[in-house]
Amino acid sequence: MPLTNRLYDVVVIGGGNAGLCAALTAREAGASVVVLECAPRHFRGGNSRHTRNFRSAHASATETLTDSYHEEEFLSDLLRVTGSTDEGLARLVIRGSAECPAWMRRQGVRFQSSLRGTLHLGRTNAFFLGGGKALMNSYYAAAERLGIDVAYDAEVTGLDIAGDGFRAARVEIGGESHDAQGRAVVLAAGGFESNIEWLREAWGDAADNFIIRGTPYNKGRVLRLMLDAGAESVGDPRACHAIAVDARAPKFDGGIVTRLDCVSLGIVVNKHAVRFYDEGEDFWPKRYAIWGGLIARQPDQIAYSIIDAKAVGRFMPSVFPPIAAGSIRELAAALQLPAETLQATVDTFNHAVRPGSFDHAVLDSCSTEGLVPEKTNWAQRIDTPPFWGYPLKPGITFTYLGLKVNERARVIMAGGAPSGNIYAAGEIMAGNILRKGYIAGVGMTIGTVIGRIAGAEAARHAN
Amino acid sequence: MQIELLQRGEHMMTVCNACRYCEQYCPVFPAMEERRTFGKADLLYLANLCHNCGECLYACQYAPPHEFGIDLPRQLAELRIASYEEYCWPASLGGAFRQQGLAAGTALAAVLSAVMLASAWLFNPGALWRPNPGGDFYSVVPHGVMVGLFGGVSLFVLSSLVIGISRFWREAHHEPAVSLTAAGLARGLRDGLTLRHLHSSGVPCTTGEDVRSPWRRWFHHGTFYGFLLCFASTSVAAVYDALGWSAPYAYTSLPVILGTAGGIGLLIGPAGLMVQRRRRDPALTDPAQNGLDESFLLLLFLTSLSGLLLLVLRDLTAMGILLIVHLGIVMALFVTLPYGKFVHGLYRLAALIKYNLTTRG
Numbered sequence: 074m075p076l077t078n079r080l081y082d083v084v085v086i087g088g089g090n091a092g093l094c095a096a097l098t099a100r101e102a103g104a105s106v107v108v109l110e111c112a113p114r115h116f117r118g119g120n121s122r123h124t125r126n127f128r129s130a131h132a133s134a135t136e137t138l139t140d141s142y143h144e145e146e147f148l149s150d151l152l153r154v155t156g157s158t159d160e161g162l163a164r165l166v167i168r169g170s171a172e173c174p175a176w177m178r179r180q181g182v183r184f185q186s187s188l189r190g191t192l193h194l195g196r197t198n199a200f201f202l203g204g205g206k207a208l209m210n211s212y213y214a215a216a217e218r219l220g221i222d223v224a225y226d227a228e229v230t231g232l233d234i235a236g237d238g239f240r241a242a243r244v245e246i247g248g249e250s251h252d253a254q255g256r257a258v259v260l261a262a263g264g265f266e267s268n269i270e271w272l273r274e275a276w277g278d279a280a281d282n283f284i285i286r287g288t289p290y291n292k293g294r295v296l297r298l299m300l301d302a303g304a305e306s307v308g309d310p311r312a313c314h315a316i317a318v319d320a321r322a323p324k325f326d327g328g329i330v331t332r333l334d335c336v337s338l339g340i341v342v343n344k345h346a347v348r349f350y351d352e353g354e355d356f357w358p359k360r361y362a363i364w365g366g367l368i369a370r371q372p373d374q375i376a377y378s379i380i381d382a383k384a385v386g387r388f389m390p391s392v393f394p395p396i397a398a399g400s401i402r403e404l405a406a407a408l409q410l411p412a413e414t415l416q417a418t419v420d421t422f423n424h425a426v427r428p429g430s431f432d433h434a435v436l437d438s439c440s441t442e443g444l445v446p447e448k449t450n451w452a453q454r455i456d457t458p459p460f461w462g463y464p465l466k467p468g469i470t471f472t473y474l475g476l477k478v479n480e481r482a483r484v485i486m487a488g489g490a491p492s493g494n495i496y497a498a499g500e501i502m503a504g505n506i507l508r509k510g511y512i513a514g515v516g517m518t519i520g521t522v523i524g525r526i527a528g529a530e531a532a533r534h535a536n
Numbered sequence: 537m538q539i540e541l542l543q544r545g546e547h548m549m550t551v552c553n554a555c556r557y558c559e560q561y562c563p564v565f566p567a568m569e570e571r572r573t574f575g576k577a578d579l580l581y582l583a584n585l586c587h588n589c590g591e592c593l594y595a596c597q598y599a600p601p602h603e604f605g606i607d608l609p610r611q612l613a614e615l616r617i618a619s620y621e622e623y624c625w626p627a628s629l630g631g632a633f634r635q636q637g638l639a640a641g642t643a644l645a646a647v648l649s650a651v652m653l654a655s656a657w658l659f660n661p662g663a664l665w666r667p668n669p670g671g672d673f674y675s676v677v678p679h680g681v682m683v684g685l686f687g688g689v690s691l692f693v694l695s696s697l698v699i700g701i702s703r704f705w706r707e708a709h710h711e712p713a714v715s716l717t718a719a720g721l722a723r724g725l726r727d728g729l730t731l732r733h734l735h736s737s738g739v740p741c742t743t744g745e746d747v748r749s750p751w752r753r754w755f756h757h758g759t760f761y762g763f764l765l766c767f768a769s770t771s772v773a774a775v776y777d778a779l780g781w782s783a784p785y786a787y788t789s790l791p792v793i794l795g796t797a798g799g800i801g802l803l804i805g806p807a808g809l810m811v812q813r814r815r816r817d818p819a820l821t822d823p824a825q826n827g828l829d830e831s832f833l834l835l836l837f838l839t840s841l842s843g844l845l846l847l848v849l850r851d852l853t854a855m856g857i858l859l860i861v862h863l864g865i866v867m868a869l870f871v872t873l874p875y876g877k878f879v880h881g882l883y884r885l886a887a888l889i890k891y892n893l894t895t896r897g
Contacts, residue, residue, distance in 0.1 A: 115601060122597050125557055183737060185560045202737060203595030204557030210594055214746040328597050330554035330604075390572055392554040 076224060076244065076251040081107045082535035083528070084242055084255030086229050086295055088112070089119030090205070090517055091499025092261035093212035094524030095531065097180060099259075100219045102532035107222040107253055109244055111262070111290045114225045116326075117209065119263050120287035120471055120500065120516075123328040124205035126198040127177075127521065128514035129170045137174060137184040137199040144168060150197075154362060154510030163506050165480055169522035174199055176525070181211040198514040205517075224253075229262070232298045238493045257494040257531035260484070261524060264472035264500040265293025266313065267325060272469070275310035282374035284318050284468045289325040296475065296501055303487040304495075305477040308504025314511040315365025318468030319393045320375060330392040333463050336364060337451050338387055338433070339380035340422055341465070343371040346405065346414035348422070353440065353450035362511040369467040376465045377408050379419070382457040387433055395461035404460045423454040471516065473504035482527035494534050496527035541618055542576055548611050549574040549582070551604050558592040562733045563891045564612070565592075570895060580622065581708035583615035584880075584887035587733050589741030590820045600819075613822035620879050623707070625699035632875035637827030641834045641868065648871075649864025652677070656860055664856040673783055676856040677863065689870055696874035701882050705890070714893045723896065724889030728881075731756060744817045755808030759836060760881070762801025766840070769795035784850060795843065802840035806833040832877035835869040 083099040085092045088110030096106045110117050130147050131138050147167045151158060174184065183202040187195050194200075201208040216223060224246060231243035233252070241254040265271045267289045272280035300306055322331035336352050337360060343349055350367050354360065368376045379401075398404035401419050405412035422441065429439035431453055441448045476484050476497045483491035484502075499520040506519055549568060552558070559565040563585045571578055588609050598604035621630035656664055656677060664676065674682070714720075727733060731753050734741050740750040773783060773791040785791050810833050813821070842862035849858060873879075 115599075183739075202560055203591060204555075204597065206597050207557075207591075207595035210746060217746075323603055326597075326602065328555070329557070330551055330598070386572065390550070390553050392551050 076107065076246075076253050079254065081105050081222075081253065081255045083107075083257050083259060083531045084109065084239075084253045085259045085261060085528075086242060087119060087261035087263060087499065087501075088117050088213075088223065088225075089261060089263060089499060089520065090121035090124070090209070090212070091501075091520035091524035091527075092119075092259065093209065093216060094521050095259040095261055095496070095498055095528035096221050097212065097215055097219065098525045098528030099532040099535075100216070100221050100528075102529055102536075104532035104535050107224065107255075108216065109227040109229055109242065109253060110223060110225050111228050112225065112288065116288065116290070117213065117225060118206060118288075119291060121209050121520070122206045123287050123326075124201075124208070124514075124517050125329070126194060126200045126514040127170075127173065127517040128198050128512065129174055129518065130167050131171055134187070135174065135199075137187050139187050139196045142197050147197075150512055151506070151515065154359070154512050155506070155508045156510075157508050159505045161480055162478070165526075166506060166519055166522045169526070170518045173518075173521050173525075177208075177521070180215040182208055183211070194513055229295055229298075232258075232295070232302065234302050234495070236493075239495045256535035257496065259482075259524075259527045259531050260295050260299065260476065260495065260497040260501055261499045261520075261527070262295035262501055263288070263291035263293075264313075264475065264503075265296055266291050266469045266472045268292040271297075272472075276369070279369060279374050282466060283315075283369070284320075284322045284327065284331070284466050285325045286316075286318065286322075286327055286331065286468045286470050287325070291471070291500070293472075299476055299484065299495075299497075304492075305485045305487060305489070307475055307477040307502075308473040308508065310472075310474045312473035312504065312507075312509050313365075314362065314470040314473075314507075314516070315369065315467050316361050316470065317364035317368055317376070317378075317465045319391055320464035320466040321393045322466070322468065327468070331468060332361070333378060333388075333391050333465060334361065335378050335380050335384055335388040335461075335463065336360060338384035338453075339378060339455055340418070340448070341376050341378050342410070342415065342418055343376050344373050344410070346377075346410045346418055348418060348444075348446065349376075351446045351449050353448040353452055356436075359510075361513075364465070365467040365469070368465055374467055377410060378463045378465055379404065379415075379455060380461050381455045382459055383453060385461070391463065393463070395463055397459045397461050399458045399460070401455075401460055404462050408462045408464065419455050422448070422452075423456060426452045426454050470511070471500045471503070473507050473509075475500070475502045475504035478502045478505055478523070480526075481530045482523050483530070494531070496531050498524040498527040538618070541614060542579060544611060545579040545583075545615055546574045548606055548608060549579065551598055551606055552608065555598070557597075558595060560737070561591045561595075562587065562589075562736065563727075563888070563895065564608075566895050567891055576622075577707045579615050580619035580704070581887055581890065583612040583619055584704070584883040585891055586612040586616070587731070587741075587884075588613055588820060589734060590743060590745070590817060591737075591741050593819060594742055594745050607819060609820040610822055613820075613825060616880065616883075617822065617825055617828065619704065619883060620700075623700045623703040624875065625696050625703070629875050632872070633828055634824060635827070636831040636872070636876060638830050638834055640827065641831030641872075644872070645835065645838060645865040645868040647864075648867045649861045652860045652864050652867075653857070655681075656856070664860075665853060673855075673859055676859050679782070682863075685867075686870070689867065693870060693873050697879070697882060700874060700879065701886055704883055705886055708887070708890060714890075714897060716889075717893065717897070720893035720897050721889055723892040724885065727888045727892065728885040743812070743815075743820075751808060752812050755805050755812060758801040758805030759809060759833075760805070762798045762803075762805050762840065763836065765794050765798025766802060766843070767798075769793075769798060787847075792847065796847065799840040799844045799847075802836055803844070806837040806840075809833055810837075828877050831872070835865065835872065835876075838865045839869050 082104035083106045085096045085108045185200040228245045233241040239258040241252040244251045318331040402412045405415040425441035425444045482496045484495045598606040624630040734753045740748045769791045
């Protein structure tokens with residue numbers, strides 16, 4: 074690898090969506106570029122490997138998106154989940170998202186047609202044909218065509234920063250140390266979600282029970298190096314995008330197939346067989362984004378979704394089979410839950426269910442009365458065997474604690490001054506926009522728009 | 537059928553059905569999404585919908601070395617050969633699908649040619665070396681022998697193919713039952729005859745990571761339509777023969793024109809496919825089927841080569857031997873049709889028609 078003895082215009086640390094968008098944009102602007110990807114080639118692409126779509130503002134229907142999705146609506150969708158945000162940066166991302174699909178197509182990215190596709194997101198989100206790994210393959214192929222150097226298995230262990238300026242990144246490749254020197258650097262190395270030690274600092278022992286849905290390579294090294302170098306941080310160390318996943322999921326990299334969404338069709342109990350939250354509060358997108366955090370706050374970070382035969386076939390199939398039983402007591406035994414309590418919880422719930430007309434497609438007001446907590450929609454008695462149980466754990470997608478940046482993607486250093494030649498994009502700075510919660514596809518939007526800004530700015534700085 | 541293969545197939549489909557990122561690549565995925573369980577019949581049907589491109593493998597977040605180890609093109613290829621064996625008639629010949637190879641194909645053609653040469657020499661020793669100014673094939677192999685031999689084998693081959701494909705059709709039965717409609721049939725035929733699922737996203741499918749090439753499809757078209765033209769040539773000749781107008785036919789006659797055009801396709805197509813498959817990413821293929829693929833390509837190529845040579849050299853003394861070698865090769869191709877790669881076309885077509893009647897119906 075021709076890393077040492079070469080001064081690149083732009084060094085990109087991290088080979089996911091944001092990193093490649095930055096690299097391609099910088100190269101298009103004429104800069105010489107190297108991408109340092111921590112993962113081996115097969116697992117390249119960070120968490121982008123596991124993504125599927127990209128939220129995109131648009132004024133009218135396109136090949137991939139139906140109807141229109143304006144800036145204000147996008148912003149209000151974002152604010153509804155995240156509460157507060159850096160509005161200037163958020164608007165920049167939303168506006169920039171409109172022109173991304175055309176640029177992405179030029180890089181060889183293909184999208185699904187808007188006619189089909191799951192999840193009812195056809196208006197707001199453009200789906201990558203084949204998903205995020207196909208997207209990343211297109212980007213890497215484009216990088217090769219354009220003459221961008223890519224180093225795999227390249228772990229950045231140090232940053233040479235003099236004053237506020239980047240000079241080189243220390244990289245370990247196959248046991249050898251190299252210096253990747255650059256006139257500018259784009260930090261796109263992701264969050265710290267796969268660094269269990271760091272998660273433990275924020276969550277205590279609970280962190281040991283988290284499932285990490287994505288890449289095991291996002292250890293937050295670059296984020297830590299920058300914080301140690303005096304960069305300003307943004308976001309709460311506990312804040313993250315977390316969903317409910319099957320407790321039998323692999324510790325890392327289980328991706329999309331471990332998610333479970335039968336919560337709304339039955340009840341969810343903790344390890345004491347007691348309910349703890351309104352399972353019928355809201356539709357899929359919001360439900361999806363909050364249940365990880367809810368389970369993280371339960372004892373041993375585990376919960377059990379209990380449904381009966383009426384729910385079968387009404388939710389996306391899971392990769393793991395349900396634990397089935399002919400009675401609630403048998404199910405309790407199979408799930409190792411206290412049988413008396415589970416029976417009592419189910420009986421109490423069944424007793425509280427009010428008559429209504431069940432419709433999973435709307436907030437149907439089939440609810441309970443007199444329960445704590447109530448179930449406010451889709452409440453049906455759990456009375457028809459076979460009874461199914463799924464164990465659930467919190468599945469962390471990515472963490473929000475990150476580097477504060479300005480609207481040119483420059484990292485803000487201690488004292489509030491932007492760094493001279495250090496830019497950040499993707500998960501490592503998503504906390505500027507996302508404070509809590511999540512809306513589908515916005516992580517890729519942030520990575521793409523800010524990645525392209527960072528790449529363009531870094532190239533301009535280098536020349 | 538191996539239980540382990542079915543279990544792997546079920547695991548794979550369970551992962552895919554919980555992911556669905558590939559759903560717009562090809563019919564395998566919409567058909568999969570209609571199902572919640574994946575038994576033998578489901579797996580063998582889905583396997584025959586697969587055109588063995590590489591899109592889903594390269595797009596897969598769970599491809600090896602990921603612990604889920606999903607390699608759909610290869611695993612569906614393994615299930616496909618299992619489906620040929622499963623539905624084969626007579627079942628005792630199912631093992632033939634794994635016995636083939638370049639050597640076996642060549643040997644079979646050589647043995648059949650030798651047997652025919654020996655018979656010709658025994659019954660009509662003079663004919664083999666006689667100059668044949670008119671290219672009179674029947675002076676070498678008598679008309680009755682040729683009709684009897686190929687007629688008998690045809691009947692057997694046809695029965696075997698019909699029984700196999702109807703077993704497949706019945707087992708991949710759909711609930712509720714669907715009836716064959718003209719529109720569904722037409723769409724299924726269109727899908728099969730155009731190979732549209734090898735470029736359905738508007739660009740050719742992958743043949744390697746980041747490698748897109750239309751050549752696999754074009755060479756397949758050359759092979760298939762070449763085969764069809766040769767078949768048409770033979771059929772027209774059979775009709776002529778029944779009308780009392782016997783071979784050899786003039787260069788400008790319909791059988792010769794059809795046969796020549798088909799023969800050229802059947803030279804270029806199989807040769808191109810052979811090169812293509814040897815350059816393909818091994819992750820996409822089932823190594824157990826190399827012999828199956830290559831022996832079929834070889835026999836097609838040799839059929840065409842010997843046929844074209846026979847056409848050009850039919851006035852020479854060597855015609856007698858060449859004719860018998862050609863017939864030996866054709867016979868080898870013919871008897872292996874129900875037990876070779878040929879069946880993939882029938883199963884694929886049946887699966888595509890079923891898909892257009894059910895999922896897209």
